[in-house]
Amino acid sequence: MSEELHDIRMVVNGAPVAARAPARRLLSDFLRHDLELTGTHVGCEHGVCGACTVLIDGEPARSCLTFAVTVQDRDITTIEGLAAEDGTLHPVQQAFKDTHALQCGFCTPGFVLSVCGFLAEHPDPDDDEILEGISGNLCRCTGYQNIRRAVAQAAGDLRATGIPACGRAAGQGGPE
Amino acid sequence: MKPPAFRYHAPRTVGEALDTLAEVGGDGKVLAGGQSLIPVMNMRLASPGHLVDIGGVEGLDEVVVTADGVRVGAMVRHRTLERHEEAHRRNPLLRQALSHVAHPVIRNRGTTVGSIAHADPAGEMPAVLAVLGGHVTVASVRGTRDVDAADFFQGPLQSSAAPDELVTGVSFPHPGARGGTAFEELARRHGDYAIAGVAVVVILDEDGRTASARAAFTGVGDVPIVVDLTDACVGAVPDDGIGSPDAVELARGAIAPESDIHATAAYRRHLAGVLLGRGLAAAGRRAVAGAEGGTRP
Ligand SMILES: Cc1cc2nc3c(=O)[nH]c(=O)nc-3n(C[C@H](O)[C@H](O)[C@H](O)COP(=O)(O)OP(=O)(O)OC[C@H]3O[C@@H](n4cnc5c(N)ncnc54)[C@H](O)[C@@H]3O)c2cc1C
Ligand code: FES
Ligand code: FES
Numbered sequence: 001m002s003e004e005l006h007d008i009r010m011v012v013n014g015a016p017v018a019a020r021a022p023a024r025r026l027l028s029d030f031l032r033h034d035l036e037l038t039g040t041h042v043g044c045e046h047g048v049c050g051a052c053t054v055l056i057d058g059e060p061a062r063s064c065l066t067f068a069v070t071v072q073d074r075d076i077t078t079i080e081g082l083a084a085e086d087g088t089l090h091p092v093q094q095a096f097k098d099t100h101a102l103q104c105g106f107c108t109p110g111f112v113l114s115v116c117g118f119l120a121e122h123p124d125p126d127d128d129e130i131l132e133g134i135s136g137n138l139c140r141c142t143g144y145q146n147i148r149r150a151v152a153q154a155a156g157d158l159r160a161t162g163i164p165a166c167g168r169a170a171g172q173g174g175p176e
Numbered sequence: 177m178k179p180p181a182f183r184y185h186a187p188r189t190v191g192e193a194l195d196t197l198a199e200v201g202g203d204g205k206v207l208a209g210g211q212s213l214i215p216v217m218n219m220r221l222a223s224p225g226h227l228v229d230i231g232g233v234e235g236l237d238e239v240v241v242t243a244d245g246v247r248v249g250a251m252v253r254h255r256t257l258e259r260h261e262e263a264h265r266r267n268p269l270l271r272q273a274l275s276h277v278a279h280p281v282i283r284n285r286g287t288t289v290g291s292i293a294h295a296d297p298a299g300e301m302p303a304v305l306a307v308l309g310g311h312v313t314v315a316s317v318r319g320t321r322d323v324d325a326a327d328f329f330q331g332p333l334q335s336s337a338a339p340d341e342l343v344t345g346v347s348f349p350h351p352g353a354r355g356g357t358a359f360e361e362l363a364r365r366h367g368d369y370a371i372a373g374v375a376v377v378v379i380l381d382e383d384g385r386t387a388s389a390r391a392a393f394t395g396v397g398d399v400p401i402v403v404d405l406t407d408a409c410v411g412a413v414p415d416d417g418i419g420s421p422d423a424v425e426l427a428r429g430a431i432a433p434e435s436d437i438h439a440t441a442a443y444r445r446h447l448a449g450v451l452l453g454r455g456l457a458a459a460g461r462r463a464v465a466g467a468e469g470g471t472r473p
Contacts, residue, residue, distance in 0.1 A: 023184030046215035136279030
């Protein structure tokens with residue numbers, strides 16, 4: 001049987017996109033292979049590591065546990081959608097950079113988007129909330145302490161600047 | 177790890193979904209939040225020929241709080257139920273347990289009904305449904321029926337729903353004004369499946385003494401194991417502690433834990449008793465606060 005293809009449309013980082021793919025195409029592979037947005041990383045492919053986390057309608061979700069065909073017409077934000085057009089980093093990205101919250105960087109896109117979703121809901125988190133907020137993501141390099149610091153810094157920066165936790169930096173044309 | 181090919185169906189109504197399920201029979205699977213089904217497909221442990229995606233089916237995404245209980249539709253995500261203030265006020269056990277189900281990011285997609293339909297003996301929500309004495313509503317082209325929790329869970333990942341049946345919703349009865357609840361578990365990391373866990377309901381009589389107590393355990397048997405602890409707890413005043421050695425002994429005798437790489441059976445049995453003691457104390461405290469008209473934290 002030749003595999004049936006579906007027309008899949010969605011809005012990725014504010015721009016409408018479309019591609020034909022089989023129903024079994026995971027959102028992670030749709031982003032990476034069909035749209036060539038390779039910032040979304042794939043680690044375990046069964047929901048455990050969090051590397052593939054993206055925002056679906058502003059809420060973090062595992063793209064490896066989502067079939068692309070099931071998110072027709074939804075708003076997807078990937079790591080490519082956070083910095084401003086001029087390259088200014090989003091406060092969460094900047095905080096990871098400032099606090100050395102990454103080494104190899106493989107886990108970072110997933111962490112950043114999980115943290116964006118977490119801070120949208122907890123603008124002023126305490127240390128326990130931060131730990132719980134990042135508990136769904138694995139990092140093999142950093143030992144997590146600097147990631148905790150990054151989240152705390154980002155929370156303060158987001159509150160001070162008013163930049164939306166899940167939008168594009170400097171508020172230029174990104175999905176809110 | 178890529179999932180095997182399947183035919184994708186996206187019905188818009190319950191009727192269409194049931195027709196499709198009847199057509200594809202045992203070769204079909206319902207796709208809800210996908211947080212349990214897609215991992216096993218990615219690992220090629222399951223390869224259904226057809227997936228019936230109920231994400232676009234009308235009328236399945238409602239939480240209805242009635243005088244008797246909370247009715248949860250098949251597409252209500254764990255997160256939506258967890259955030260539902262009225263459901264929490266009337267039936268606090270739901271949020272108490274949901275905060276232990278996976279990580280928030282998984283809860284954003286996974287559904288509460290999917291977790292019950294999946295019948296994972298390590299899941300939290302099957303135990304919640306069991307301890308509250310709730311029921312599951314299943315529908316097929318042959319008709320609709322309500323199944324009590326006690327009859328629904330048949331074994332690990334086995335329920336009494338047939339392949340062509342859709343679980344349209346589940347009903348969680350309220351613990352009531354003189355009831356207090358708690359969910360206690362131990363997991364190696366927050367958000368992991370628990371090594372053992374317990375859902376507890378304590379009901380007080382008019383004098384503030386324990387009228388009845390029930391617990392349902394997760395992770396220590398093939399199905400959620402419900403233990404009626406009333407004989408061991410009746411008459412106890414919650415403030416003096418109702419986690420009596422009798423109750424713990426009764427429970428430890430009723431469960432059937434197994435050993436795996438995470439814990440031995442003996443450790444699980446010990447742990448279940450410790451968690452029960454904590455759960456009875458917390459549920460008792462909340463029952464007292466609730467009966468006095470305060471909020472039940
Ligand atoms: C990393 C990770 C950690 C997790 N940790 C936990 C945990 O600690 N505790 C826990 O309880 N769960 C945990 N889960 C599972 C999660 O709660 C799932 O969301 C839930 O078990 C299944 O819900 P779903 O909507 O995703 O179902 P799906 O994955 O879509 O479906 C699961 C199964 O149920 C069937 N099904 C679903 N809905 C229906 C329906 N309405 N009618 C008939 N059949 C149906 C499907 O056909 C399938 O066989 C975890 C998942 C992951 C990926
Ligand atoms: S790749 Fe999706 S969670 Fe690991
Ligand atoms: S920085 Fe290497 S895995 Fe996290």
